[in-house]
Amino acid sequence: MQTYSTTEIVDAIVIGTGAGGAPLLARLARAGLKVVALEAGKHWNPITDFATDEKEQEKLFWTDERLSAGNDPLPFGSNNSGTGVGGSTLHYTAYTPRAQPDDFQLRTDFGVGEDWPLGFDQIEPYYNEIEQFLGISGPSPYPWGPARKQKYALGPLPVNGAGQLMERGCKELGIKTSPAANAALSAGYYQEGVGHRPACANRGFCQAGCNIGAKASMDVTYIPLAVHFGAEIRSESFVTQLIKDSSGKISEVVYIQNGEEKRQRCRYVFLCAGTVETARLLLLNGLGNSSGQVGRNVMAHPGLQIWGEFDEDVRPYKGIPGAIISEDTHRPANADFAGGYLLQSIGVMPLTYMTQMARGRGLWGEELKQAARAYNHVAGINILGDCLPYAHNYLELSDEKDIRGLPKPRIYFTNGENEKRMTAHANKIMRDIWAAAGAKNVWAFPRNAHVIGTCRMGVNPDTAVVNPDGQSFDIPNLYISDNSTFPSALSVNPALTIMALALRTADRFLEQHK
Amino acid sequence: MNYHYPAGTVRALLETDQVTKPTRQALTERLKASSDQPVFFSTEEFSLLQAVCDRLIPQNNQSERIDITGGIDKRLTENKSDGWRYDVMPADGDAYKLGLKGIDESAQLLFQQPFQNISAEQQDFILKAVQTRQAPGDTWQELAADRFFEELLAEAVSTYYSHPLAQEDIGYVGMADVPTWQRIGLNQLEDREPKSIGQGE
Ligand SMILES: Cc1cc2nc3c(=O)[nH]c(=O)nc-3n(C[C@H](O)[C@H](O)[C@H](O)COP(=O)(O)OP(=O)(O)OC[C@H]3O[C@@H](n4cnc5c(N)ncnc54)[C@H](O)[C@@H]3O)c2cc1C
Ligand code: SF4
Numbered sequence A: 001m002q003t004y005s006t007t008e009i010v011d012a013i014v015i016g017t018g019a020g021g022a023p024l025l026a027r028l029a030r031a032g033l034k035v036v037a038l039e040a041g042k043h044w045n046p047i048t049d050f051a052t053d054e055k056e057q058e059k060l061f062w063t064d065e066r067l068s069a070g071n072d073p074l075p076f077g078s079n080n081s082g083t084g085v086g087g088s089t090l091h092y093t094a095y096t097p098r099a100q101p102d103d104f105q106l107r108t109d110f111g112v113g114e115d116w117p118l119g120f121d122q123i124e125p126y127y128n129e130i131e132q133f134l135g136i137s138g139p140s141p142y143p144w145g146p147a148r149k150q151k152y153a154l155g156p157l158p159v160n161g162a163g164q165l166m167e168r169g170c171k172e173l174g175i176k177t178s179p180a181a182n183a184a185l186s187a188g189y190y191q192e193g194v195g196h197r198p199a200c201a202n203r204g205f206c207q208a209g210c211n212i213g214a215k216a217s218m219d220v221t222y223i224p225l226a227v228h229f230g231a232e233i234r235s236e237s238f239v240t241q242l243i244k245d246s247s248g249k250i251s252e253v254v255y256i257q258n259g260e261e262k263r264q265r266c267r268y269v270f271l272c273a274g275t276v277e278t279a280r281l282l283l284l285n286g287l288g289n290s291s292g293q294v295g296r297n298v299m300a301h302p303g304l305q306i307w308g309e310f311d312e313d314v315r316p317y318k319g320i321p322g323a324i325i326s327e328d329t330h331r332p333a334n335a336d337f338a339g340g341y342l343l344q345s346i347g348v349m350p351l352t353y354m355t356q357m358a359r360g361r362g363l364w365g366e367e368l369k370q371a372a373r374a375y376n377h378v379a380g381i382n383i384l385g386d387c388l389p390y391a392h393n394y395l396e397l398s399d400e401k402d403i404r405g406l407p408k409p410r411i412y413f414t415n416g417e418n419e420k421r422m423t424a425h426a427n428k429i430m431r432d433i434w435a436a437a438g439a440k441n442v443w444a445f446p447r448n449a450h451v452i453g454t455c456r457m458g459v460n461p462d463t464a465v466v467n468p469d470g471q472s473f474d475i476p477n478l479y480i481s482d483n484s485t486f487p488s489a490l491s492v493n494p495a496l497t498i499m500a501l502a503l504r505t506a507d508r509f510l511e512q513h514k
Numbered sequence B: 001m002n003y004h005y006p007a008g009t010v011r012a013l014l015e016t017d018q019v020t021k022p023t024r025q026a027l028t029e030r031l032k033a034s035s036d037q038p039v040f041f042s043t044e045e046f047s048l049l050q051a052v053c054d055r056l057i058p059q060n061n062q063s064e065r066i067d068i069t070g071g072i073d074k075r076l077t078e079n080k081s082d083g084w085r086y087d088v089m090p091a092d093g094d095a096y097k098l099g100l101k102g103i104d105e106s107a108q109l110l111f112q113q114p115f116q117n118i119s120a121e122q123q124d125f126i127l128k129a130v131q132t133r134q135a136p137g138d139t140w141q142e143l144a145a146d147r148f149f150e151e152l153l154a155e156a157v158s159t160y161y162s163h164p165l166a167q168e169d170i171g172y173v174g175m176a177d178v179p180t181w182q183r184i185g186l187n188q189l190e191d192r193e194p195k196s197i198g199q200g201e
Helices: A022-030 A056-060 A106-110 A120-134 A161-173 A222-228 A274-285 A350-361 A366-372 A417-437 A495-512 B009-014 B021-032 B043-056 B068-077 B092-111 B120-131 B145-161 B164-169
Strands: A009-015 A035-038 A066-069 A189-191 A195-197 A232-234 A237-244 A250-257 A260-271 A296-302 A305-309 A324-326 A341-346 A378-385 A395-401 A407-412 A440-445 A448-454 A478-480 B084-086
Touching (some): A035 A260, A056 B021, A120 A495, A222 A232, A237 A260, A274 A395, A274 A448, A296 A378, A305 A417, A378 A417, B009 B021, B043 B068, B043 B145, B084 B145, B145 B164
Parallel strands (some): A009 A260, A035 A232, A066 A407
Antiparallel strands (some): A250 A260, A296 A448, A305 A440, A341 A378
8 A cells, every 4th residue: 555654735535435535535535646545444354354143233323422302312323323444334235226317406306405516427427336336235226326337237136035024015015115225245356446246145234234244344445446446544543733834724634643643734624524423523623614514414214114014934134134115205295295205115134123122112021022032033124204404403513532632523313394204204115015014013223324514515605605616615625525524314314315416426536726 | 033043153153264363353352341340430330221221132141241331431431432422411421320219210210129129020110110210209300211221222232242141042143244245035055054953932
């Protein structure tokens, strides 16, 4: 790997190597820029470091404590925050549906939420490119959204028990289903600059890290590509300060590595630390916030799960967890809410299921142990729906210090009327599907997934933190590329769109700095 | 439906090459871990916590007990977090100490005895009252009883079911993934996946 000295002025520093950082890093490196990525987490070797064990894999989660406030406090850690070279993609489930064109114009269509300052047409070419590069497995044609210009790189992954049950229930109710698009390989795959990756072993462990590189986390895709093109990855480097020079530009980034404070000089900074940490860094440093919008508009997808027990052996630890999808509820007829949601079948690892059962059903004693013994017979469905931005949902710095001595972030989250109505709608449909599929002991686990917002993009510097290219309105050499810039939540899982925006931001930057 | 799985499955698989090295290492360590004296909790708090956990997750097989409380003590000693906490709750360690105090206080108020001296039924009555925010005592004015109970239960459950013996109990063998899983549809089992043996207790 190419390395740079801290005294050298590198072209760009990329802070964070998740879905927003890694693709951009590779793009800038390919253009010949001297780029250094500063990543707080470790650089793992999945084969030797990853166990097929949830407890051991807790090391992939961001565990600096955050304070969850509001009526629907968001769980962090295992629920939505990763760390390590690859960021949260180390433990994402690998669902990679595309957003649909109308997702980008909620306000136009419903009079609530926000329109994006750019449309589907600007994102679509990147969807195509990323799906091919990552080797996304999915059906062609795909039944929903505009006709695809290109087939998915690989055919769909095999369907597990939960997926079969969802197909069965939906068929009964006349709901269309399809194998889902997943960022895991249904066959071995080779990409220049990355090398060969093997097919998925159906071990259902995506949320605790893939030990064979079948899942397209960033550490086995865009990171090796970035290194191939000359980027340096500096792991275990926790950024604390961005230093401005007299011209108002950021000239230096301060970080802690092995307990030692270091500085790297640079021309441009790309902040890709994720929704919570990006906003926290800006607030800590008092940067980029002339709009007063940093930390505002926190969103989290309604993600209600419905679980049931079936007579059949399901063994929910096998197969890609999200095998089957339906987007029939993307814009449900006669809905009493704005936007919509998608339905996904879910497999589940044992600890995740047991702790959810403890929290969601409150079971204990012999009752708990008996319900736990039904684990091999459980299957779930969940939704992933749009969430509106609200003034009452935001992030602030608290007075409490974390283990690094920095103020803990406090995140307020309360579902609004729209999310509640959507969830009620979905609760009914999913219970109907599970009843039709033959489920017993059905129970609901209410949740919100994916933290989005805090540094919204827009065209107006008074109401947005960055422009549509991801560039700060206040500091011209600062860009943001991660889940924080989404003006609205979209009704699909975010990672594919974060990557698409990242490549777009990189391309726009490169065009303007030829 | 009551399912019941044979003992020994995970332990047998750990001896084979169907488990990766890092997986074997993590699970074997857990299997062999010995119970230590508490560091974070006082001896009294620790034995109260044990009594509470015994009701939350009863363990009938005394020779093969899974050490839940030792795991909690270790985490709090190392000041580790799971990445978040309810804003209404004090720091994890303080919440535990306060909650344990509250449980004893409720037992005194309702049964005039400490929690560990009352019957199992009475203990369950207290715990149910804590879970549903109906337990008496000043402590629960300071601490959200339902949240405390939820957090305690979630940690106890996650510690317990991460243990190979508990995984045998639920018939889980997902750690044996080296040969890959090919039979993944409904009612399709690989040879290494145990079947439920009858209806159990
Ligand atoms: C269990 C789980 C399942 C998920 N499943 C899916 C799914 O199926 N499909 C989907 O689309 N999305 C899924 N997601 C969400 C998806 O992973 C995230 O939306 C996405 O990775 C966010 O990208 P990001 O670039 O914003 O942040 P991240 O990917 O979180 O990357 C941020 C990186 O920045 C680093 N960092 C933070 N602060 C600093 C600092 N001060 N200094 C240096 N580095 C720092 C972090 O360590 C981290 O590596 C899932 C998430 C979780 C937790
Ligand atoms: S299911 Fe496939 S992609 Fe997911 S972790 Fe297992 S092998 Fe990797």
